[in-house]
Amino acid sequence: MKPPIIVAISYGLAFTATANAATDPPHHLDPAAPRTVTVSEADAPPSIRAGVLQSTLIMLPPEEKVANVFAGDTVDWVFDGGHVASRFISVKPKVANSTTDIHIVSDHGNEYTLQLREVSNDSDPHFDSRIFLAPGDKVTKDRLTQLPVFVPAAELEKAKQEAAAAKAAQTAELKAADTKAETYRSQYPGRLHFDYVWDAKKGSALGLEQIWRDDKFTYLRGRFQETPALYETKDRKGSLINFDFSNGLYTVPKELDGGYLAIGKQKVEFHRTKDKE
Numbered sequence: 343m344k345p346p347i348i349v350a351i352s353y354g355l356a357f358t359a360t361a362n363a364a365t366d367p368p369h370h371l372d373p374a375a376p377r378t379v380t381v382s383e384a385d386a387p388p389s390i391r392a393g394v395l396q397s398t399l400i401m402l403p404p405e406e407k408v409a410n411v412f413a414g415d416t417v418d419w420v421f422d423g424g425h426v427a428s429r430f431i432s433v434k435p436k437v438a439n440s441t442t443d444i445h446i447v448s449d450h451g452n453e454y455t456l457q458l459r460e461v462s463n464d465s466d467p468h469f470d471s472r473i474f475l476a477p478g479d480k481v482t483k484d485r486l487t488q489l490p491v492f493v494p495a496a497e498l499e500k501a502k503q504e505a506a507a508a509k510a511a512q513t514a515e516l517k518a519a520d521t522k523a524e525t526y527r528s529q530y531p532g533r534l535h536f537d538y539v540w541d542a543k544k545g546s547a548l549g550l551e552q553i554w555r556d557d558k559f560t561y562l563r564g565r566f567q568e569t570p571a572l573y574e575t576k577d578r579k580g581s582l583i584n585f586d587f588s589n590g591l592y593t594v595p596k597e598l599d600g601g602y603l604a605i606g607k608q609k610v611e612f613h614r615t616k617d618k619e
Contacts, residue, residue: 392459443455
């Protein structure tokens with residue numbers, strides 16, 4: 343009969359110990375000073391101390407953002423990366439004495455694996471409040487100086503929306519420009535005014551054929567053996583003016599009331615008729 347008694351006592355002690363461990367409330371935890379954790383593929387994943395009802399903030403290097411996160415236990419642990427892509431991840435255990443691993447992939451293609459452990463029943467009453475991750479491999483460090491290889495889904499969607507909005511705005515702008523140009527072309531003939539007069543004989547000798555204007559420019563066309571100088575007349579005095587000349591066409595960037603063309607002693611004056619618009 344002795345063996346059954348021993349077994350019964352042993353079972354009772356084991357149960358009692360377990361029950362006490364489950365009912366002992368976790369002691370108060372204090373945040374430890376922020377620390378930097380170096381992660382290397384050749385080494386075991388660093389251990390991170392977390393506490394129930396406490397948040398541990400894990401921070402990637404400033405050059406990186408979180409692209410994806412994988413965790414072993416997503417039931418007893420809460421992981422929050424926010425709604426906007428950033429370098430921060432918040433982890434929080436919901437169950438005392440629980441453990442899990444976390445695998446972080448950055449937008450530069452770097453991978454960081456950590457071991458998370460809830461420590462509310464440890465003798466050390468401190469948990470990690472902030473953890474700075476640092477790459478321990480040369481390849482990982484080199485990637486920080488390069489452009490990102492992954493775009494977080496939120497940023498990708500934002501970029502797509504911005505591209506679509508920009509394309510829509512460009513299409514609307516082009517359409518408005520085409521409409522304006524079409525309207526201008528349809529109305530342009532009515533903007534042309536052939537209201538200049540000159541001595542036809544002198545003009546023919548110099549090569550002048552026609553003078554006209556629209557609402558912005560004055561044009562002089564001719565067949566000139568030598569390009570005449572163009573002057574504007576104001577207060578009966580002639581002054582050289584700015585113009586473009588190409589293939590026998592003078593384009594003056596304003597409406598002229600009068601002026602003249604001259605080559606040496608040859609000269610032909612022109613002016614607008616008295617019934618100016």
